[in-house]
Amino acid sequence: MSQNRLSRRRWLRTAAALAAAAVPALGRAATPLPVLQVWKSPSCGCCNDWIAILQREGFRVQAHDSGNTAMRARLGLPLKYGSCHTALIGGYVVEGHVPPRDIRRLLADKPDAIGIAVPGMPVGSPGMDGPEYGDRRDPYDVLLVLRDGTTRVWASYR
Structure with a gap:
């Protein structure tokens, strides 16, 4: 015993x-994560879907339905990395359909960069993965955009 x-x-x-x-x-x-400010078109469904995904992942989101072109330029992100929405969090630009885990990594690693971007609107990325796309998943990269405008791959989705 x-x-x-x-x-x-x-x-x-x-x-x-x-x-x-x-x-x-x-x-x-x-x-708590810093507030993620998003500039987008008021009628863009995929932007709203991306925001909903981020909110489910614990992000606090403030949306501005004023378009994103002027804000992207103001934040210094080159147009060639553009997408349908531009966000700002913790001093970093987040352009396009970036997965939540990559935003968390950006905030944790704090690289010397403008931010991260998923150029265009790849099918299968967060917000571009609704039922209207079926099971289609196009490969894409999340790019780290450096202060000189060059990039390197931050994450790859295949």
């Missing part, structure tokens, strides 16, 4: 230590 009690005590101590170690990690996970 004492062997059983010793094992139980050891298990309880181990469980308590693991729980104590998890508390700081839970506190970090609860830190």
Whole structure:
């Protein structure tokens, strides 16, 4: 019986230590994300779908239905990386149908860059993946747009 009690005590101590170690990690996970401001056309369904995906993923979104061309230029993102909506979060531009996990990575890694972009509107990207597209999934890259206007691949979806 004492062997059983010793094992139980050891298990309880181990469980308590693991729980104590998890508390700081839970506190970090609860830190709210900055507000994501989005400039888009008021009639763009895929933009609204992208916003809904981000909201389900815990992003707080403020949408501006004024179009995005002027804001993209103001934020310094070259037109060749453009899409149907432009966003700003944590000082970074997020252009187009960027997956939520790539935005989280951008905020965590804090690269010296303008932001990230999914040029065009690739089918299968978040917001471009509704039932009207069936099961189609076109390959695309998320580009890290550097301050000199050049890019490198941030993430690939195949």
